[in-house]
Amino acid sequence: MTSSTLTNIRNFVLLAIVQVLIFSHIHLFGYATAYIYLIFLLKLPRHTSTNALMLWGFLFGLAVDIFGDTPGMNTAAATAVGFARNTFLATFTHKGLPDDFVPGVKSIKWGGYLVYALMCILLFYIILFLLELFTISNFVPLLISIASSTLLTMLFVVVAECFSFRK
Known part of the structure; x- marks a missing residue:
């Protein structure tokens, strides 16, 4: 195994543990929940294939679903982010970047990175909360949950x- 694969596995395990043990239990004002494991999907190199992104998203979602007693909702939402991530990245970055860059402030500056991250996180929460509620009859609480969780995760x-x- 290469060092980048071992680093990815280490980061996966650490983020999954922190997500399951700490962040999954924090619900600010009954609406906002941060899913920090999305940082992992956001920071994978540009050349990571859509299939690999979907696999990482599936594995993260599955780990959170198993330990969080949420039947497949995180798995579906994180897999969808893995599917859409490269499209969002291509939309909000300029064409002159090398194929192996890691998305971040150093490579695509604050504006591009924030919009890219916001789109991925927003997609995640729209899918997650629609699957959780399975209705749009409570439209205002749904919007509040999506907006507050997106903002908290963006923070x-x-x-x-x-x-x-800074490194």
């Missing part, structure tokens, strides 16, 4: 990016 993405940007 953690920005904090993580600030720490990695």
Whole structure:
């Protein structure tokens, strides 16, 4: 195995443990929940295939679903993010970047990175909460949950990016 594969596996295990033991149990004001494991999908290199992204998303979602007693909702939402991530990345980056760059502030600047991350996270929460509620009859609470969870997760993405940007 290459060192990048071992690093990915290590990061996967650490983020999954932190997500399951800490972040899955935090529900601010009954609406906002941060799923920080999305940072892993956001930070994989550009050349990562859609199939590999979907597999990583599936595995993360499955781990959270198993330990969080949510039957397949995280798996479906994270797999969808894996499917759409490269499209979002191509939309919000310029064409002159090398094929092996890692998405982040260093490579695509704050504006592009924030819009890219926001689109991935928003897609995740729309799918997750629609699957959870399985109805749009409670439209306002649905929108509040999607917006607040997206903003909370974006806050953690920005904090993580600030720490990695300083390295």
